[in-house]
Amino acid sequence: MADKAVDGSKPIKGLVKDRILAEICATFDNDKHRMMDILLETQHHFRCIDAHSMEAIASLVGGSRIEVEGVVSFYAFFSHKPKGKIAIYLCDDIIDRQAGEKNIAKALKEELGIAFGETTTDGMFSLDSAPCIGMSDQAPAAMVNDVILANLTAENVRAYVRSLKSGVLPKDLCECLGDGNNANDNLRSMVRNNIQKSGKVLFCDVEDNKGLEKALALEPAAIIAQITASGLCGCGGAGFLTGQKWRFAADTADEERYVFCNADEGEPGTFKDRVLLTERPDLLIEGMTIAARAIGSENGLIYLRGEYVYLKQWLEHVLKQRQSQGLLGTDICGVKGFNFNIRIQLGAGAYICGEESALISSCEGLPGEPKTRPPFPAQQGYLGHPTIVNNVETFCHVARIMDQGAPWFHRMGTPKSHGTKLLSVCGDCEKPGIYELPFGISIAELMDMAGAQDVAAVQVGGPSGQLIGRNGFHRKICYEDLATGGSIMMFSTKRNILEIVECFLEFFVEESCGFCTPCRVGNVFLKERVGKIRAGHAVPADIEYLKELSNTIIKTSRCGLGQTSPNPVLSSLKNFPLIFSALVNESEDGLDTNFNIQNALEESRRLAKHRSYIYDPDFAEEE
Amino acid sequence: MTAKTLTLKIDGIDVEAKSGQTIMQAADDASIYIPRLCDVEGLRHQGSCRVCTVKVNGRTTSSCTQPAEDGMIVENETEEILNLRRDIVRMLFHEGNHLCPICEASGNCELQAMAYRLSITQPTKFPYLQPVRSLDASHPDIALDTNRCIRCGRCIRASQDMDGKGVFGYVGRGITRSVGVNGDNLAATNVAITDHAIAPETCPVGCIIRKGVGFVTPIGSREFDCSIIGENIEGKTDE
Numbered sequence: 001m002a003d004k005a006v007d008g009s010k011p012i013k014g015l016v017k018d019r020i021l022a023e024i025c026a027t028f029d030n031d032k033h034r035m036m037d038i039l040l041e042t043q044h045h046f047r048c049i050d051a052h053s054m055e056a057i058a059s060l061v062g063g064s065r066i067e068v069e070g071v072v073s074f075y076a077f078f079s080h081k082p083k084g085k086i087a088i089y090l091c092d093d094i095i096d097r098q099a100g101e102k103n104i105a106k107a108l109k110e111e112l113g114i115a116f117g118e119t120t121t122d123g124m125f126s127l128d129s130a131p132c133i134g135m136s137d138q139a140p141a142a143m144v145n146d147v148i149l150a151n152l153t154a155e156n157v158r159a160y161v162r163s164l165k166s167g168v169l170p171k172d173l174c175e176c177l178g179d180g181n182n183a184n185d186n187l188r189s190m191v192r193n194n195i196q197k198s199g200k201v202l203f204c205d206v207e208d209n210k211g212l213e214k215a216l217a218l219e220p221a222a223i224i225a226q227i228t229a230s231g232l233c234g235c236g237g238a239g240f241l242t243g244q245k246w247r248f249a250a251d252t253a254d255e256e257r258y259v260f261c262n263a264d265e266g267e268p269g270t271f272k273d274r275v276l277l278t279e280r281p282d283l284l285i286e287g288m289t290i291a292a293r294a295i296g297s298e299n300g301l302i303y304l305r306g307e308y309v310y311l312k313q314w315l316e317h318v319l320k321q322r323q324s325q326g327l328l329g330t331d332i333c334g335v336k337g338f339n340f341n342i343r344i345q346l347g348a349g350a351y352i353c354g355e356e357s358a359l360i361s362s363c364e365g366l367p368g369e370p371k372t373r374p375p376f377p378a379q380q381g382y383l384g385h386p387t388i389v390n391n392v393e394t395f396c397h398v399a400r401i402m403d404q405g406a407p408w409f410h411r412m413g414t415p416k417s418h419g420t421k422l423l424s425v426c427g428d429c430e431k432p433g434i435y436e437l438p439f440g441i442s443i444a445e446l447m448d449m450a451g452a453q454d455v456a457a458v459q460v461g462g463p464s465g466q467l468i469g470r471n472g473f474h475r476k477i478c479y480e481d482l483a484t485g486g487s488i489m490m491f492s493t494k495r496n497i498l499e500i501v502e503c504f505l506e507f508f509v510e511e512s513c514g515f516c517t518p519c520r521v522g523n524v525f526l527k528e529r530v531g532k533i534r535a536g537h538a539v540p541a542d543i544e545y546l547k548e549l550s551n552t553i554i555k556t557s558r559c560g561l562g563q564t565s566p567n568p569v570l571s572s573l574k575n576f577p578l579i580f581s582a583l584v585n586e587s588e589d590g591l592d593t594n595f596n597i598q599n600a601l602e603e604s605r606r607l608a609k610h611r612s613y614i615y616d617p618d619f620a621e622e623e
Numbered sequence: 624m625t626a627k628t629l630t631l632k633i634d635g636i637d638v639e640a641k642s643g644q645t646i647m648q649a650a651d652d653a654s655i656y657i658p659r660l661c662d663v664e665g666l667r668h669q670g671s672c673r674v675c676t677v678k679v680n681g682r683t684t685s686s687c688t689q690p691a692e693d694g695m696i697v698e699n700e701t702e703e704i705l706n707l708r709r710d711i712v713r714m715l716f717h718e719g720n721h722l723c724p725i726c727e728a729s730g731n732c733e734l735q736a737m738a739y740r741l742s743i744t745q746p747t748k749f750p751y752l753q754p755v756r757s758l759d760a761s762h763p764d765i766a767l768d769t770n771r772c773i774r775c776g777r778c779i780r781a782s783q784d785m786d787g788k789g790v791f792g793y794v795g796r797g798i799t800r801s802v803g804v805n806g807d808n809l810a811a812t813n814v815a816i817t818d819h820a821i822a823p824e825t826c827p828v829g830c831i832i833r834k835g836v837g838f839v840t841p842i843g844s845r846e847f848d849c850s851i852i853g854e855n856i857e858g859k860t861d862e
Contacts, residue, residue: 064789064792064805065805065806066790066792066803066804066805067789067792069792069794069803070792070793070794070803073794073795074796350796367793372669374690509798511797513796513797513800514774514796514797514798515671516671516672516673517671517672517673517711517714517715517718517774518673518710518711518714520797520800521717521718521752521798522710524752524798525714525717525749549749551707552707552711555676555683555707556707556710556711558671558673558685594750
């Protein structure tokens with residue numbers, strides 16, 4: 001036990017550490033299911049979770065070190081090695097890359113004197129990248145501990161680092177607060193809402209708690225009937241009928257049922273839930289409370305993605321306020337026996353936790369792996385109890401439907417997609433931000449509104465959605481045509497389509513949970529082959545290979561991540577065939593294009609410490 | 624308990640199933656073999672390798688986790704399904720470092736046997752990832768050569784559920800997901816050579832090695848040198 005020997009020389013430190021770990025675990029009742037909170041606190045306190053801590057936590061909560069290690073190694077914001085007192089995560093999605101992330105990265109590396117993945121020797125700073133932190137309308141952006149820095153430039157990022165070095169706290173970095181509640185004393189963030197278009201449901205004048213009042217006058221079954229009649233579908237992307245999900249949970253016999261809000265929007269390019277959490281937290285909680293009444297639940301949970309930690313205090317404030325107003329807690333609104341409480345569960349950097357059963361796993365203190373279906377979460381979810389998991393936007397809609405009535409909501413949109421949809425628009429347009437529009441809007445109309453000219457491609461639904469070209473701009477955003485959780489990325493004619501595709505595949509490789517073979521391994525192969533095409537080495541057989549491999553991954557993957565991860569490849573092949581045909585050529589010499597002699601020699605060169613007389617053309621010159 | 628009997632069709636053959644059985648269990652009972660690597664009798668179903676993928680009423684699913692239902696139409700040995708399985712088995716070869724000619728498990732290896740059953744003699748379709756993986760020989764009786772691990776988790780479940788120990792567990796995510804041990808190395812755990820997790824039938828490949836007994840059965844006389852994987856279920860082997 002190497003750890004103990006080191007600690008032995010400084011026994012007090014070891015004991016102090018153990019005491020602090022014991023306190024942390026005790027805060028969460030030494031409950032194994034609160035592992036996420038225990039680990040978040042431990043990471044926060046010690047900047048890392050080392051083997052000793054894992055061992056100590058395991059014995060405190062009654063588990064094994066390998067179980068704790070399984071959780072620690074799953075989430076991006078937990079680390080074995082110490083991170084800096086100030087941990088910087090630079091957002092690395094395609095939008096940020098196109099907005100000049102490289103220059104920001106260079107400036108950060110120069111100012112801090114470290115590379116990505118490293119911590120400064122004094123332990124002050126660490127530098128990492130994060131897949132998408134939900135700020136694509138104000139890219140490039142970064143997280144500095146629990147503070148968001150948006151609209152970065154090489155100049156201002158250098159100034160920020162210098163201020164931090166001189167002792168300014170991250171929360172004091174922003175001189176100018178954002179709009180709306182971003183400037184609230186409980187939030188104080190520089191993030192901007194950028195609400196470009198308010199619709200009739202969410203971003204209009206909303207009367208507080210009218211939906212809840214009307215719901216409480218109804219029988220629970222009547223609430224579900226009304227939500228079903230409205231045609232409301234889950235707004236996270238999958239589009240399952242909300243009322244039906246609730247029905248399953250209500251009909252499953254159990255003592256306990258749970259209402260979970262999925263605030264883990266991680267699809268690159270989406271940020272609509274962030275704006276709802278900022279501007280409509282009351283509406284969200286109202287919707288959750290209605291759901292609790294409908295299915296018979298006393299416990300709710302908001303799963304807030306780790307990247308939105310800056311919103312935690314704000315949401316806690318709103319929860320407390322509602323509690324004091326009798327809108328949460330016991331005998332809500334004076335209804336005897338209607339008790340409901342909500343707690344916030346913070347995530348720790350894992351896109352897959354946006355999948356409802358993975359979200360539940362995470363809340364149970366496990367790695368964020370999806371669960372086997374059946375059983376479905378609505379029947380057997382959190383700790384085996386019926387659990388409904390709905391998106392932030394879905395719950396907000398619920399409150400409005402209860403107030404305005406199902407027909408009002410049902411009338412909006414298209415025959416199969418009802419109500420409005422929040423779209424997060426970013427990329428090459430003049431007015432990135434939030435657009436609340438009725439279902440059925442065409443991409444062309446949206447481009448017009450957003451002031452997007454010279455657009456070559458629009459990614460609808462994030463990386464797992466579709467890359468649409470000019471011949472598809474007439475297509476409509478709705479379940480009948482192009483379904484989306486809300487992410488809309490616009491790309492001008494100057495952008496490299498294959499760079500976008502490769503970036504998306506990189507994202508899936510990074511975010512696959514690794515549980516099933518096709519998603520874990522297959523995505524790596526997809527990315528490799530798209531890279532080969534980009535490098536100009538591809539032959540026609542590579543296109544067939546990509547199609548076949550995509551088919552295998554889609555058909556055999558266990559959850560939605562793998563079932564959609566080949567979409568960037570398939571939709572770009574379909575909608576941008578000329579880009580591929582320009583780069584793919586028959587091999588003239590008939591040699592295997594998958595074999596690169598230079599790469600193959602690299603390891604031998606390194607080991608032998610000299611170069612190849614035959615394969616290094618300039619060998620003789622250097623002699 | 625009187626279990627309700629259900630009837631499903633697998634490749635056109637009527638198969639009876641008891642309520643609560645998975646498609647794979649029903650198939651096993653009917654002497655129809657559905658290929659599998661992560662699923663093994665006696666351990667809880669995991670559904671992670673996806674080799675047992677079948678089509679049910681036109682949709683693909685893992686047969687080791689999907690409950691059998693009355694009237695299901697299951698496709699098992701169609702060319703489409705076989706091709707999906709071939710890709711999965713190839714992925715497992717390409718993901719790790721599988722050098723059959725020098726592997727002690729050759730002939731007993733389920734991955735190798737599965738490749739032969741699916742007519743893969745040379746997995747060359749995908750690029751070899753050639754990962755750098757560790758060898759843990761710290762324990763006096765057991766060694767782990769993780770080059771050959773296919774992340775099936777059979778050792779994890781056997782240790783947890785049969786041995787009541789938890790020697791093994793998954794760590795990491797994505798392509799870096801691997802099987803770790805509960806301690807700095809295997810010697811630091813409470814593993815024993817008598818554990819079910821260490822039994823030869825638990826690890827389908829040659830990752831878990833029992834020291835001192837290698838090559839007791841010479842190559843050529845081993846299980847899959849003499850039979851095709853799945854034949855025991857299909858009832859084709861002589862009792």
